[in-house]
Amino acid sequence: MTVGCEREFATVNALLATKFDTRGVDAFCLAWIKYERQLRKVAAFLVYQSSELGRSEKPALREVIRSKKTISHISLRGSISLLCGAKFSQLIGDDYASLSHSLSSSYNARQKIVHGQQTGLRLSRENLEEKVHHIQRWCMLFSDSSYDRFGYDGFGGKTSLFKSNNATLSKAIDEQLAIANGWAEFVRTRF
Known part of the structure; x- marks a missing residue:
């Protein structure tokens, strides 16, 4: 488990350790928020690896994401798979089928x-x-895998909008974004 993931779930684990009657539902809701947040941050990170995006485009990228009316965990997972070129079954590993069923x-x-x-x-x-x-x-499995593959776990750091300086990843993302008519259209239609 990455340090970022461990820190992110510290509040969930603290809730579970209480004697509050509502600890199950409270921890469940908070864990789900953290799951979706991780997906959004990794998807935004991957889009930002495009050679078309730099520091001056950060506000525009944030605005396109913010203005999106609906973002689902399924669409974010699909976006991540397209951009990184790996299925989630590869990113999660042997536990994929059971965990995917549980998430559904x-x-x-x-x-x-x-x-x-x-x-x-x-x-x-x-x-x-x-x-x-x-x-x-x-x-945890996704944070480990994504950190190993492209240097970001979806939890660490103050922002997900930074460059990894991975030319191979940027090239692959540029190709996917070109198919989608650019990064803004990709975010509008795929997130």
């Missing part, structure tokens, strides 16, 4: 929970805590 189930629960609705799944605190551990495991 967690997403359905999340949709209800964050809107104050009943899930209809009769989830116990233990069920939610298990989902938290699966989310954390996914994030």
Whole structure:
């Protein structure tokens, strides 16, 4: 687990260690936010590796991302796969199938929970805590893999918009962004 991932999940682990009755649902919601945040930050990092983007384009990139009405974890995962040239099954490894299934189930629960609705799944605190551990495991595996592949885990640093100085990665990203008619269109249609 990268240091950034460990730090990011410290608050989730602290919640789980409490005796609060709501620790399961609270930790679940926070873990999901961290999962989606990691995906968004890695996707933004990868787009920023384009040779078309530099320091002066950071505000424009942030604005295109901010103005996007809907961003889903599935679309972000697809964007990341396209940009880095690897399927998530490769990025996550042997645990991919079980964790992906758990994340799909967690997403359905999340949709209800964050809107104050009943899930209809009769989830116990233990069920939610298990989902938290699966989310954390996914994030840990992805942080390790993405750091090894392109030097950013989605958690470390103050910003995701920095250059990795990886010419091979930049070239591959430029090719994908050209197919999508540029970085802004890619973000608008793929994120």
